Amino acid sequence: MKLLKYKTHFAITLSLCLVLMTSCKAVDNANNKQKGGVIGAAGGALLGAIIGNNVGDGNNSELGAVIGGVVGGGAGVLIGNKMDKQAQEIEEEIPGATVERVDNGIVLTFDEQSGVYFDTEKYNINAKSQETLNKLAAVFSEYPETNILVVGHTDSSGNDAYNMTLSKNRAQAVTNYLMGKGLSSGRFTTEWFGEEKPMYDNATAEGRSKNRRVNIAIVPNETMVQQAQQEAGSN
Numbered sequence: 001m002k003l004l005k006y007k008t009h010f011a012i013t014l015s016l017c018l019v020l021m022t023s024c025k026a027v028d029n030a031n032n033k034q035k036g037g038v039i040g041a042a043g044g045a046l047l048g049a050i051i052g053n054n055v056g057d058g059n060n061s062e063l064g065a066v067i068g069g070v071v072g073g074g075a076g077v078l079i080g081n082k083m084d085k086q087a088q089e090i091e092e093e094i095p096g097a098t099v100e101r102v103d104n105g106i107v108l109t110f111d112e113q114s115g116v117y118f119d120t121e122k123y124n125i126n127a128k129s130q131e132t133l134n135k136l137a138a139v140f141s142e143y144p145e146t147n148i149l150v151v152g153h154t155d156s157s158g159n160d161a162y163n164m165t166l167s168k169n170r171a172q173a174v175t176n177y178l179m180g181k182g183l184s185s186g187r188f189t190t191e192w193f194g195e196e197k198p199m200y201d202n203a204t205a206e207g208r209s210k211n212r213r214v215n216i217a218i219v220p221n222e223t224m225v226q227q228a229q230q231e232a233g234s235n
Contacts, residue, residue: 022134048150049100049107050215060143063191067219072233079104079220083133086143086218095134108136112209116174120225121158122171125177133174136216137181145224146184149217152192155208163192174214187221206235 046067072073087106091099097116098109100110110116115132118124125133140148152171154163176191201207 007018017121040168044103046085046103046105046107046217048221049102050149050217051193055141063149063151065087067103067105067217071220071228075225075228076104076227077226077233078118078228082143082145082224083218083220086139086146089142090136093139096132104220108216108218109213110216111211111213116214118142118170118212121166123166125173126167129179133177134181137178140178140183140187141181143218144184144187144219145227146218147188147189147221148178149191149219151190151215152213153197153213153215154195154203155211156195156198158195158210160194164192164196167192170214174216 047063050098051063059212070076083101083106087099087101090106090108092096094108094115100107100109112118116129117126118129119126140146148173150166150172152169154167154170157162171190171192175188179185179188195202195211198207198211199213200210202211202221
């Protein structure tokens with residue numbers, strides 16, 4: 001099994017610090033679930049994993065609302081356990097994708113090297129991408145108490161307006177394909193940023209390839225949160 005990263009925030013002394021924690025494998029995730037009990041409400045790592053380092057530019061309030069705050073306490077532990085299981089299943093089904101557990105959510109990164117990719121200047125879902133998305137849709141069907149955020153990006157080649165439209169079309173193509181597999185449209189939010197949110201250096205061919213990406217974030221919906229809070233309160 002390839003490495004599966006886990007990232008979360010926790011408190012150190014009297015002030016909150018953002019500390020990136022990484023474990024080795026999906027099956028070795030006990031520490032992540034334990035830390036759910038001390039996670040605070042100040043999230044942000046999940047947003048950063050989706051759109052890169054530009055999380056504080058004032059244009060991300062809608063995404064923040066979709067993601068929500070980080071749930072702590074016993075409820076956070078229960079949610080973490082469910083999300084860990086889903087992340088592990090995705091990793092097993094789609095070994096080419098980058099799967100990260102971040103805060104209470106999961107972030108999947110697809111690019112030209114991993115499962116879901118697009119030909120240059122295209123946004124149709126090709127045959128290889130269909131294989132991957134079919135597997136992903138099957139996992140999503142097993143976990144209906146989660147919402148799904150699809151975010152499209154491009155590299156810096158071409159003009160800004162063209163890239164914005166291209167990233168929109170690619171993100172929407174992924175969303176539409178997944179909904180076509182029977183997933184509820186109410187679970188999906190689709191966003192796009194063109195070339196505005198690079199995570200890699202566009203000055204290199206490798207960096208541009210990695211920036212031509214679609215991210216998918218999976219977050220607990222209100223039902224999962226409420227059930228976890230009720231269960232934690234009854235224990």
